[in-house]
Amino acid sequence: MPDTPATPDLPPTFDLEYAPAPESSSVVSIADSYSLFIGGAWVEPRSGRSFTTTNPATEEGLAEVAEADADDVDDAVGAARAALDEWSAWSGRDRAKVLYRVARVIQERARELAVLETIDGGKPIKESRDVDVPLAAAHFFYYAGWADKLGYAFPGRRPRPVGVAGQIIPWNFPLLMASWKLAPALAAGNTVVLKPAETTPLTALVLAEILQEAGLPDGAVNIVTGAGETGAALVAHPGVDKIAFTGSTEVGKHIQRELAARDTRLTLELGGKAANIVFEDAAIDQAVEGVVNGIYFNQGHVCCAGSRLLVQESIADAFLDKLKRRLDTLRVGDPLDKNTDVGAINSLAQLDKIEELVAAGVAEGAEMYQPQCALPERGWFHRPTLFTGVSLSHRIAREEIFGPVLSVLTFRTAEEAVTKANNTPYGLSAGVWTEKGSRILWMADRLKAGVVWANTFNRFDPTSPFGGFRESGFGREGGRHGLEPYVELEDLVAT
Known part of the structure; x- marks a missing residue:
């Protein structure tokens, strides 16, 4: 009777684990404190107040950030109003050049921005790196393409800028939300006062540096940091022609009530339960x-x-x-x-x-x-x-x-x-x-x-409009539709 063949040795089993793969934070330099960005300069808040932004993964403080009050907001709106005639008078081609430069600098500083977004907000680095930063650049690229073609966006109408836009963004996509709002507003010739979320202001402040580097006129974009009181002061300011808000439905309803009796344009992108x-x-x-x-x-x-x-x-x-x-x-x-x-x-x-x-x-x-x-x-x-x-x-x-x-x-x-x-x-x-x-x-x-x-x-794609109905708000961001809230349309008179 032949011998029974020996059972072959089975390979050993291993409990496979991922080795740590941390992204270096050395590419980011966080200052001890940050001021407000008004009129193309960094200015101390009139309020004299500041707050601490915190790394949610470690609970450690990152920096002291200026807290703007109503007087600071008034300064920012005044700077935006003063810059409006100059920026809106630029040709669409020249505005496009600035937006293209912004997009390119975002790409060049992509690693720094991704790491800073993750440190300040807590999202995984692979999401900041592969989604947030590339999409932020893509929005500036896309709306740069529209800047000298606004007449084609609205056939038979003559578009002109609305004026000074107040923009309030949330903490879940700080850099991307800033880009969603800034790019179409600037492409159409508006000037802006931007209020980032109090828990995630740092990438918006770096974006101010990028806008300066790209050659944006002083005062065309102003950034006021702070919490709910700062946002409320911006909404209440009579010198603002347009408010764009992304955030909670509760706050959106309050803003709509605040603006109900005023001739101020409003778009809201609020909550969801998809x-x-x-x-x-x-x-x-x-x-x-x-x-x-x-x-x-x-x-x-x-x-x-x-x-x-x-x-x-x-x-x-x-x-x-x-x-x-x-x-x-x-x-x-x-x-x-x-x-x-x-x-x-x-x-x-x-x-x-x-x-x-x-x-x-x-x-x-x-x-x-x-x-x-x-x-x-x-x-x-x-x-x-x-x-x-x-x-x-x-x-x-x-x-x-x-x-x-x-x-x-x-x-x-x-x-x-x-x-x-x-x-x-x-x-x-x-x-x-x-x-x-x-x-x-x-x-x-x-x-x-x-x-x-x-x-x-x-x-998400910058060419595709995004927005909701009912308690999710109204208005659209992205695509040609994203330009509409930032232009006044006049009928062309046939000759």
């Missing part, structure tokens, strides 16, 4: 990645985040199994580590809000799932969270959490999916996952959302 809708014929693995990107990108600090997952009942169990396994692979930790998927929550106040709503989800009977990952000992972090057994009446299905928390509901028919998706006061975005093009078009026609993504999510 539905990501997955049909049974969708490419499941692709849809899982889209759902993860839709809600856990930038720690869920995204107004158009897909915070509600609607999955067709026939595939719900299999889909959720895959989704939970994918959550287990997400890496939470140091935002400067290139392997990190979920960085730090922007502030302690925001972390408290997230934890309050997560606790409400548990108390109301939803089933919570979180990967068992270790969180850093310092800093403000929250595990990626998924809730099943959610009903439309739960707070986590109705309120904007603005954090890495996903609520899962099921549906049987497309009609039911539309009904559940539209059962919200918001109307900013939605996502549809299916192989049927006709179904995508049918859904997009019925979903009450300003943006509907098909088989993808959180895709």
Whole structure:
């Protein structure tokens, strides 16, 4: 009888772990203190006050930043008004040259800006590097192309600048939001007073240096830092011709009430509670990645985040199994580590809000799932969270959490999916996952959302308009539509 062949030695098993891959912070030089940028110069605040901006991943103070009061805002608006005649008189070609230079300098300083954005805001470096900074440059490139073609943007009309624009931006995409607002306003010949969020002012202040380097006239862009009182002073100033605000729905409503009796233009890009809708014929693995990107990108600090997952009942169990396994692979930790998927929550106040709503989800009977990952000992972090057994009446299905928390509901028919998706006061975005093009078009026609993504999510392009309906605001940013809030249109008289 032949000998039984020996069992071959099996290769040893290894518990593979990512080695740390931190991005160096040496490319960034953060000053001890920052002043206001008014009239092309750095000036101390009349208020004499300042606040500390903090690294949310370490809870360490980064710099003292000037806090503008109503007198400082008045100075900034005056500087913008004084610069308006000069900047608006420049030819579109010459304005375009400045915007092109801004875009190129952003590209040249991309690594510095990405690291600074991550240190100041807590988002993963790979997102700052691959999304925020390239898109910021792309917006300046795009609107530079429109600067000498405004007549083609509005055929048969003569566009002229609105005047002085007050722009208030949020803390989730500081550099990108500044670029979204500044580029079309400047392309159309307006001057600007920009108010960045108090927790993330640093990249806006670097952008002031870039604008100077690019040759923008003094006073064409002024930057006043501060908290809610500074923004309120800008909104209340009678010398402002246009207000553009991105932020919470509550503050947006207050601004709209403030401006109701005034002849001041207004655009609002507010909160959202987007539905990501997955049909049974969708490419499941692709849809899982889209759902993860839709809600856990930038720690869920995204107004158009897909915070509600609607999955067709026939595939719900299999889909959720895959989704939970994918959550287990997400890496939470140091935002400067290139392997990190979920960085730090922007502030302690925001972390408290997230934890309050997560606790409400548990108390109301939803089933919570979180990967068992270790969180850093310092800093403000929250595990990626998924809730099943959610009903439309739960707070986590109705309120904007603005954090890495996903609520899962099921549906049987497309009609039911539309009904559940539209059962919200918001109307900013939605996502549809299916192989049927006709179904995508049918859904997009019925979903009450300003943006509907098909088989993808959180895709942005400067050529495409973005904005919402209902409590998500009004007006559009991006594309030709993004120019419209910044121009007065006169009819051309036929001769």
